[in-house]
Each structure stands twice: as structure tokens, then as C-alpha cells.
Amino acid sequence: MTITLISAGPMLTIQDAGRFGLRHMGVSPAGPVDAAAMALANALCGNEPGAAALEFSGPAGSFRTDQALRFAVTGSDCSIRIDTRLVAAGESHRLNPGETLSIAAPREATWAYAAFSGGIATPLVLGARATHLRSGLGGIEGRALRAGDRLPRGADSADTPCLRPARPLTGHRPLSESGPIRLIPGPQDDYFSAEALARLTECEFTVTPQRDRMAMVLGRTTLSAARGHDIVSDGTVPGSVQVPGSGMPLVLLAESQTTGGYPKIGTVASVDLARLAQLPVGAGFRFQLISRDEGEELLLAQRARLRKLLADLVAKPDSWMRSEYLLSCDLVGGFYDPGEILRPVMQGRGGETS
Missing domain, CATH: 2.40.100.10 (Cyclophilin-like)
Incomplete structure (x- = not known):
């Protein structure tokens, strides 16, 4: 199970939670600049929060897969396309063999994250997969990714639904703060x-x-x-x-x-x-x-809010026939027009509802 980079932006790196306990040896942790955003991207794909994902500043690039997977982009709103079809940041989507995923630069932010179901499974270096560019550790040869690189993935379940937050997020970031x-x-x-x-x-x-x-x-x-x-x-x-x-x-x-x-x-x-x-x-x-x-x-307090957000993710309507999606809907709290549930699903599949 691999992801192939068709093109890559200049600041595209593999990051996981980072390597710790080595500062006394002059090795800083690396890892994500925005750990909460990466944790959300991973959770949307069914991964552990610290699983290896991609961090980018500027365009991420384009990708293909040899087996079906789920992916999510967080940290910022971005233009994301599967072939020519636009999809939204802040929730997970399916990518199938033969399709090309293209991810443009973050908008109104600097760092964004793309996670893939199963996580990126490059070899561990000093206990982590995180890329430390200045010392050439981790990732692939300790460098930014480039076209032609192949990223191995960990074990994945094809039946797991795509996920979204229970409530819309501000700017597709998991935690909204303001002020000084x-x-x-x-x-x-x-x-x-x-x-x-x-x-x-x-x-x-x-x-x-x-x-x-x-x-x-x-x-x-x-x-x-x-x-x-x-x-x-x-x-x-x-x-x-x-x-x-x-x-x-x-x-x-x-x-x-x-x-x-x-x-x-x-x-x-x-x-x-x-x-x-x-x-x-x-x-x-x-x-x-x-x-x-x-x-x-x-x-x-911030970490508690993040844990709750990740725990409250729900199955997306594109998995409406699955029990996970049905259980995420309030089907007994009032009177509902079935079309309100089915319409976005059918429209997304090119169908019509009456």
C-alpha cells in the first residue's frame, strides 16, 4: 500500500508527533508546527493523533494511490481536488486507484496537514518518523519530499467510514482562539x-x-x-x-x-x-x-477541548447506509422529511430526489 507523489511543493515533509528525550544530545523534537491540526487530520482518517502525516506550507502537490484510502486536510482552507472534483478541507474523503489528489496552498494560514488512513509508515529514526530538515533525520532521507517519492502506508480497513466534526470548524482548524x-x-x-x-x-x-x-x-x-x-x-x-x-x-x-x-x-x-x-x-x-x-x-483546558472534538467525530453522509452514520443522526428527536437526509447523498452521487 503506497502513495506516489506526482508533484510536490517546496515545504512538504513527513511529520509525526516528534522524537522526545534527546534534547540533551542536541536533537530537537521536530514534529508538526500545529500539533492539534495534525491530530485532527489523523483522527478524521481513523489514525492515532500522532501518526505520521504530511505537513506543507505552500502547495502540497498531487498524489496517487495503489489501493483505496481515506484522506483529510486540516489546518487551513485549501483548494482540494480529486481529479477535477472539488472536495472540502476539515473532513475525510475517499481516494481510489486511478484518481489524482491535488492539494493547493493554505489560505489565510501558513501550515496545513494531509493525513492518510493507515498513516505513513516510513522507517523510524531515533524512535520517530518526523523529518528534521536541518539535521537530515527521519522522513525520506531527512529531506523535503519530491516528485517520484513513494510513501508506504500502515494497515487500513476499507470498510471504515469517512468522518467529519459534529459541528463546523472555524477555518478548518480544530481550536479557535483569539486575542493577544x-x-x-x-x-x-x-x-x-x-x-x-x-x-x-x-x-x-x-x-x-x-x-x-x-x-x-x-x-x-x-x-x-x-x-x-x-x-x-x-x-x-x-x-x-x-x-x-x-x-x-x-x-x-x-x-x-x-x-x-x-x-x-x-x-x-x-x-x-x-x-x-x-x-x-x-x-x-x-x-x-x-x-x-x-x-x-x-x-x-485546550487539550481537553481537543480530546472532546476528536471523540465527537461522526460518520459522513456519504456513508449513510452504514450503521455508524445512522447512529450519528437524530432519528427520534422530532419529525423529519426523509429527503433532508437522503438529498445531499443522492445529489453527491449525481441522482435526484423528489
Whole structure:
């Protein structure tokens, strides 16, 4: 069971949950920039949340399969076609041998995910399949994918229905948040003057084109470290906000280095890191300071919402003859016109209802 890439965009990589427990050896986790979006794509295909899928920024490319499968695209609205037929992001669909799946670039976001039933089953490297581009680990030869690559899939059941969320999602993303990006001060906030710390929350920052899976550089507002922009290198984590000599803060992401020698004015709370990373180039935002305990509580609540969303997925109408779909419908809560249930199914198959 394989997927063949007919074409591939420039930032198409294989990612799973990431490799952990190796930071002391200089190996950062890699994995998805937006873990919740990838978890949703996998769940829609019947996979475990951390199964290997595709992450892309820019067009994903086009794909064919040698056996029928289910796929889902999440993280952003995208133009998705099976041959010439448009299908929606945020729910799973069937792809059959002989058909070509084409996925265009994300709209109004930066990172999106395509999962396939059974998951991508490339060999494990240091316990994970995630691609770490800067060190050449994982995926296929540790690189971005390209035309002609063949991706093996794990075991899959052809009878499993396609799924959708019980309620429509905003922008095909699993978690909808708004407001300032929350930031936990430190560990080197004492390197900055009171004026610089005030600018951190009073001024607006923008997302610059200088970004990749390692980090994103912020613009519009600069910060100056009164005690200098060099420190003895110490540990960094995804979300660390380093301030180099240019004064333009950079936020570390999934493929960040494990140590750094720039002072870190704060750390983006995990609850908001993916939201920040998803902002398109030119978008403006502000920071809001919170405590570490507040950040932990917010993250736990967010994870609970994600678990509920994934647990509440329902079978799609294209599987209406299956018991899973019938059980997802409220057939006894009131009076129904049978055509309301059958009409979208028949129309999708080119039929008519009266």
C-alpha cells in the first residue's frame, strides 16, 4: 500500500508527533508546527493523533494511490481536488486507484496537514518518523519530499467510514482562539530595561517573511537588551523568544536548536504557539504577559477541548447506509422529511430526489 507523489511543493515533509528525550544530545523534537491540526487530520482518517502525516506550507502537490484510502486536510482552507472534483478541507474523503489528489496552498494560514488512513509508515529514526530538515533525520532521507517519492502506508480497513466534526470548524482548524498571544516572562527578562519590557506588551509586532520550521522573525517593533545581546548558551524550547543584536525578536518553533546564546525575553505559552505560527506574513499581533501556572491551566483546558472534538467525530453522509452514520443522526428527536437526509447523498452521487 503506497502513495506516489506526482508533484510536490517546496515545504512538504513527513511529520509525526516528534522524537522526545534527546534534547540533551542536541536533537530537537521536530514534529508538526500545529500539533492539534495534525491530530485532527489523523483522527478524521481513523489514525492515532500522532501518526505520521504530511505537513506543507505552500502547495502540497498531487498524489496517487495503489489501493483505496481515506484522506483529510486540516489546518487551513485549501483548494482540494480529486481529479477535477472539488472536495472540502476539515473532513475525510475517499481516494481510489486511478484518481489524482491535488492539494493547493493554505489560505489565510501558513501550515496545513494531509493525513492518510493507515498513516505513513516510513522507517523510524531515533524512535520517530518526523523529518528534521536541518539535521537530515527521519522522513525520506531527512529531506523535503519530491516528485517520484513513494510513501508506504500502515494497515487500513476499507470498510471504515469517512468522518467529519459534529459541528463546523472555524477555518478548518480544530481550536479557535483569539486575542493577544500569551507570553511567559523570562528566563532572561532581567537583561531588558523597563522601557523594553513595556514595549513588549504595548506595541504591535508583525510576522516577517523570515520564517521556516526552525523559527519566525518578528518585525515592526524592536527590543534592546540593556545588558547586551550575548549570554552563555543555555537551553531553548519551542516558543522561546530570543532577541539578537538586530533587536528583531525571533520565536523558536518545532525544529529549533536546543541551546542558544541570545537572551530570551519570554516564552510563548504552548496554548498559543501554533496560533502564532499559523499567522500569515504581514499579520499584526500583540503579546500579553501571563504566569507559568496560568499557561499550564490554559494548555490543559485546550487539550481537553481537543480530546472532546476528536471523540465527537461522526460518520459522513456519504456513508449513510452504514450503521455508524445512522447512529450519528437524530432519528427520534422530532419529525423529519426523509429527503433532508437522503438529498445531499443522492445529489453527491449525481441522482435526484423528489
